[in-house]
Amino acid sequence: MSRFAEVDDQYDPHELEQRVFEYWDDVDAYEQTVEHRSDGESFFFVDGPPYTSGSAHMGTTWNKSLKDVYLRFFRMQGYDVTDRPGYDMHGLPIETRVEERLGFENKKDIEEFGEENFIQECKDYADEQLEGLQADFQDFGVWMDWDDPYRTVEPEYMEAAWWGFSNAADRGLVEKGHRSISQCPRCETAIANNEVEYEDVEDPSIYVKFDLEDRDGKLVIWTTTPWTIPANTFVAVDEAGDYVGVRAEKDGEEELLYVAEPKFEDVLKAGRYDDYEVVEEHTGEDLLGWAYDHPMADRVPDHPDHEGACQVYAADYVDTHGDGTGLVHSAPGHGEEDFERGRELDFPIFCPVGSDGVYTEQGGDYEGQFVRDANEDIIADLEADGDLLASETISHSYGHCWRCDTGIVQIVTDQWFITITDVKDELLDNIEDSEWHPEWARDNRFRDFVEEAPDWNVSRQRYWGIPLPVWTPEDRDDDEDRIVISDREELAERVDQEIDSQTVDLHKDTVDELTITEDGTTYTRVPDVFDVWLDSSVASWGTLNYPEDDSRFDELWPADFILEAHDQTRGWFWSQLGMGTAALGESPYQEVLMHGHALMPDGRAMSKSKDILIDPHEAIDRHGRDVMRLFLLSNNPQGEDMRFDWDGMQTMENHLRTLWNVFRFPLPYMRLDEFDPTETTLESVDDHLEPLDEWVLARLQSTKAEMTAAFEEFRQDKAIDALLEFVVEDVSRFYVQAVRERMWDEADSDSKQAAYATLYRVLRETVALLAPYAPFISEEIYGTLTGDDGHPTVHMEDWPAVEEYWADEQLETDVALLRAIEEAGANARQQAGRKLRWPVPRVVVAADDERVVEAVSRHPGLLEERLNAREIELVSPDERWGELSYSAEADMSELGPAFGDRAGQVMNALNEARIDEPGLEAIEDAVSDVLEDDEGITDEMVSFVTQTPDGVAGTAFGLDGDDRGVVYVDASLTxxxxxxxxxxxxxxxxxxxxxxxxxxxxxxxxxxxxxxxxxxxxxxxxxxxxxxxxxxxxxxxxxxxxxxxxxxxxxxxxxxxxxxxxxxxxxx
RNA sequence: GGGCCAAUAGCUCAAUUAGGUUGAGCGCCACUCUGAUAAGGUGGAGGCUCUCGGUUCAAAUCCGAGUUGGCCCA
CATH class of the missing domain: 3.30.2320 (hypothetical protein PF0899 fold)
Structure with a gap:
């Protein structure tokens, strides 16, 4: 680019951005920038990998733009930044998409299709999706290492997960166990609690009577899942709660029903009893040990009937004031709380439901039925047996599979866990090692979440994921004797088959066939794959290809900085902390910036599935990349959501247009005068700088200081506000306005050269400051200003530092005051009906304080020029401007009673009076003609107002809301x-x-x-x-x-x- | 149902991080200016600071309860 080349008259973002893309390509701008900082102090950023589904939406766009602005900023600060992007490519979402594509309905279809084929389809699909995201991110102008993203499906990455898991196992934090989990019966896999989505659905709501064994009466329980009744093992009560026995009558028959005292009226109403009487009062404690008959004893022969089954126990999950009856049907084979209590009671776990949600042989009469379909039969059977007190329906929120929207079932299965509850204290300690922005996100929300986090179920009974690196003996199904493999090398060494550790793929279809034989025992692999959250949890070392490549781990780990949206507190912020702690005992990251979500202009959440969204591509089509980035980045990132706003976009475009115009305005003059910025530097014209030059340079220093401070507290939005304010208010509307005439001057002059050098410095530093936000326009301006003298790209520039030499707080305040006076003067001019083109003979500034006097007397010429005044007259605070006079405004509510029918006359006299000094005595003198001897004017009757001479208009001026004086414009004509x-x-x-x-x-x-x-x-x-x-x-x-x-x-x-x-x- | 965050002009946000007369930008209306300007200038309309209580001489700000929205958890 040659210096001061011709540029477009109009700022055209699209053409400009296209040009810059090509330019970056031509000169390898990104590569050169990375190389430029290769000797700098290292800065380890880890990209939270977006899931490879679909294209970038506004939230992802905001996220990547934020990452880009900080990475560019840190580079300009001199750091050697690690910027490897990542993609999360495994998991159920892709499996279900591929299943849809192939028209599959369940796991059987996959088995028939072949695991190997299915995994290949998933890989192809993920790759396809990745391309779309890559293209989008690059198109947004984000600079990351796009040639070499980390992909969770690559062997070296999968190995990083194995290594982490194996470390956790070595620390005794891996176990296989029975747990109550949320199961998707369609996907036939456990899903994590945070993958469960709650929706309102209509479900049965039934009250069931359990016959007491050794005494008269029945316990009444309530449930919305009739299909769990076969697995009923005990009934839970609140030990301290109040319960009653109610003798109730319906159709002439009497029953003795036991329920919680606060609930009995509701229950009897539901059962439509004709009459009732409370006959017994108990505490929950009284009920403990009461035995009852299993309600499905005959229909489900395998029902729990062990020692202690079918009795009443205390449990802390019972609430006698909540839903239900205060007597809680408990089935440890299903519910999570029931399961925990069952384990405490040392009960065997009875779960007659298989992984597909269908009753097994243990389900007796219901064998082969899908549980939700069995509800109807069960209700009918209870009715037939006379055990049903009431059957209604209820609309409540119920968990569904996040991918296929199937209602989940709670069942007990064998799963593998990382027992992070064993290192809870360490986790909480490690939280302290990270700094969060905003701080409350860590200290409130995140800490609460970690405190309550249960053991991490990492196993999924699926295909497209990182296989568990666990081999167990063929003939055992506990985890007592197990082998956990940590990397490919170990795998190749220990397996019976010949494999090449360099080329082996680690997906399920490959490793399932591998066996290990040691000490006469043959081990086969556990068929599960990892929960997809485990994949990204190892990103802090997976990014470095560790353990395969151990060249950078020691130096870089843990991450200096991560940045994601607030939904990642439960997600990636958590999973990384969990894995980092389990595997290495440390927090894997240090600084966390947590941003919010992108919302619709009306405040609704964006949703792709509901087609409620603003597409970033549309934003680019309308306004360009720089504008979109600027808009996104001008929002507070610290935890708060961002509303998208087209007006806001337009405003940003206007600001960039202003910058463009400021930039192109001096070019023709500079060209004409052959201004050479390498020779005519600010330093060389120092003696010829005029006050406004020095002022704009001082403002530049303040702006740099403000921006740097804002960046250091991760408030890039405040930084860009400061910069745009400087560009628009100070440079464009004031400085350029004022220096135009100097540049029009045809003769060469020191003053003109000084203006060139000043504006040149201002523009050049401005685009450096703007570069992280709006990389395209900054590049174009920078190229035009520097030609071959600068770096190949503005992004190689150092972050502009404050130069104390040019800082001048006093001058900044002076000009701020003068601008306030000018503004008021313009107002006064308009009042006087005199356009700025017409000179006025004089302007009088009546200052309220010495600071104003100083400002005006230091720069009298400036005001003359800006207000087009022949003369500026300054009146100091202890003086009055002699030409002012005062009159009094009468308050008729006071004059009326005092003067009766002469009040009007007095009023006119007061209004017409002109006095030199405001005061009661003077005004009394002035109106003495209309006053009787004993009459006077009081404070209440009048308020004084200034009267300016004819042809003069006055307006008050001030700064930051404080009045600092009045400016009078004498608009008389000669x-x-x-x-x-x-x-x-x-x-x-x-x-x-x-x-x-x-x-x-x-x-x-x-x-x-x-x-x-x-x-x-x-x-x-x-x-x-x-x-x-x-x-x-x-x-x-x-x-x-x-x-x-x-x-x-x-x-x-x-x-x-x-x-x-x-x-x-x-x-x- | 619980936790966290937010709520201020039509819109987007400020209000100096332990109270002291609510502001800016954008948009709107009128007038004006224009040799860098899809600009600029001047004026105007527009606010029960979500609601209700409390603390205080004084509350947008502190406390409590609620409403609405967002995120998280159940």
Whole structure:
């Protein structure tokens, strides 16, 4: 790119971004940037791998944009950043998608298709999905190591999971066990609690009577899962709760029913009893040990009937005020709490339901029925046996499989666990080793979650995942004698078959066939695969290809920084901590930035399945990548959700357009004057800098300081706010506005060179500061400014540091005050009806404090120029401006009672009075004519108001809400002022006509001016030289064929015609 | 059902991290300006700071209860 090359008139994001993409390609910008920092201090970032399904949505886009801005920032700070992206490619979601594609309904279809084929299909599908994401992320301008992402399906990554698991096993944290788990009967696998999605469904709600064995009466229980009744093992009560025996009558028959006292009315109502009487009162404790007959004793012959079964026990999950009856049907073969209590009671576990949700042989009459389908039969059978008290339905939230939406069943199966409850203290300690932003996310939410976390069930009875590296003896099904393999090398050494550790694939179809024979025992692999959350949990070393590649682990691990959305507290933030602690005893990350979710403009959550979303591609189509990133990154990332907002996008585009215009404005002048930034540096023009140059440089220093501080507390949104404020308010609206005339100056001047050097420095540092956010426009501007002198890419620049030499707080405050005065002055001008083009003879600044006096007296010229005033008069706080007078405004509610029918007269006198100093005495004097001898004016009657002289308007000015004084504009006219005013009007119109003709700035013209009003014509004639110079009119003569227009200026008709001289000569 | 977070102008957010007269940007309306400007300037409309209680001389801010939304957990 050559320096100060021609650029587009209009900021066109799409063309610009395309150009920059090509440029990055041409010069290997990313690779060079990485190389540039290769000697820096290392910074280990770990990418939370997105799941490879679909394309990027707004949430992923926000996430990756945030990562990009921080990685670029850290690089500019000099760090050698690890930026390997990752993809989470295993797991049930992909399996179910592939099943859908292939039209499968259950596991049998997969078995018939062949495991190997199915795994291949899953791999192909995951690869396909990955391509879409890769393309999207690159298209967003995210710079990560796209050529070499970590993929959880690669052998070296899968091995990292094996290694971690095997470490946990070595530390005694792996066990196989019976647990009550959530099972998806369609997928035929356990699913994690956090994979269960709750939805409202209509379910049975039944009350069942259990006949007591050794005494009269019945226990009444309530359940929404009739299919668990066959597995009933005991009834639980709240030991301390109140229970009653109720003698109830229906259709002439009497029953003695036991329920919790707070519930008995509800229960009897449900049972439609005609009459009842409370006949016994008990505590839960009284009921302990009561025995009852199993309600399905005959229909389910294998029902629990061991020692202690079918009796009442205490349990802490019972609530006598909650749903149900206060007597809880407990089936340790199903419910998680029931299971725990059953284990405490040392009961054998009875679960007559298989992994597909169908009753086994143990299910007796119901064998072969799917549990939910059996509900109806069970209810009918209970009814037939006279055990049903009531049968209703209820709408409640019930768990469903996150992938296939099948209602889950709670059953007890054999699973493999990482017993993280054994290292709970260590986990909680390790939380302390990480810093979270925001802090509350760690100290409230995350700690609570970790405290309550149960053992981690890591086994899934599926295909597409990392196989458990566990081999057990053929003839045993406990975990007493087991072999846990930690890597491919060990695998190759110990298995009976010949395999090559370098090339072996570790998926299920391959490793299932491998056996190990040691000491005469043959071991076969446990057929399960890992819970997919385990895959990403090892990312902190998997990213480094550890253990296969151990060259960087010691230096880099643990991660310096991770960044994800708040749903990952239960997900990746947790799984990594769990695995890091189980395998290595340490937290695998140090700094955590937790952001929120992307919401719809109306605040709803985005949802792809419901088609409620804003597609990032549409955002790019409308406004471009830089704008989208800028919008996303201007949102607070710390835990709060972000509402998408098209207006906000448009605003960002406007800001970038402003930057573009600021950037392209000086280029033609710099080119013309052959400004060379390597020679004419800020340092070389230091002596010629004008106050505003120094001011904008001072503002630049403050901006850098503010941005750096914001970045250090992970508030990139505050940083970009500061930068945009600087660009838009300070550089564009003030500095450029003020230096334009210096740049128009045709003669070369020190002042012009100083302005060039200043603006050059400001722009160059601004794009460096902007580069992490809007990498495309920054690159284009940087390239144009530096040509061959800078780095090949702006992203290799160092993060601009504050230069104390240019910092100047006093000047910043001075200008802030002057700008406040200018703003108020503009207001006063408008009140006085005088446009800025027309000079005013003087502006009076009445300062409230010394600081204002200092600011004005240090820079009198600046105010004169900005307010187009011939003179600035300063009135210090202890003086009054002599030309002001005061009048009093009367309060009629006070005057009325005091003066009766003369009140109106007094009021008029007060309003018309003019006094030099506000005060009661003075005003009394002024209106003495209408007052009787004994009358006076009191405080309550009047309030004083200032009266400015004719032709003067005043407006108060202030800073940060504090009043600091008043500015008065004297807008009186003199011939000289009118002369300049009209001349300026002429100039502006000629300029507009030049623009109509699209003339170059340098183009000379011939001007023909006719003004009908003789007085005005004479006034304008006095400024002929000024006009000619400003509009570059070398000739004043009649123009026949040129551009001609008639104007109305302040009621005066002017006719202006002009033609370019070159054209005129050429046509001659 | 429980935990955490949020709620301030039509929209997006601030309000100096232990209370002291609610602000900005965008949008809207009117006027104005324009030789970098799909800009700029001036003015205007627009607020029971979600509700109800409490603490305090004083509450957007602190406390309690609730409502709505988001996330998490059951």
């Amino acid at each position: 011939d000289d002022i009118e002369s300049e005013g009209y001349a300026r009007e002429v100039i502006r119109r000629v300029q507009e006509m030049r623009k109509d003709l699209d003339l170059d700035v340098e183009e000379r013209i011939a001007l023909d001016l006719t003004i009908e009003d003789d007085r005005v014509a004479d006034l304008v004639a006095e400024r002929t030289d000024l006009i000619s110079e400003e509009v570059r009119a070398d000739e004043r003569r009649e123009v026949e064929d040129g551009h001609r227009k008639e104007w109305e200026v302040e009621g005066v008709t002017m006719e202006i015609a002009l033609e370019p001289l070159a054209a005129a000569e050429a046509s001659d």
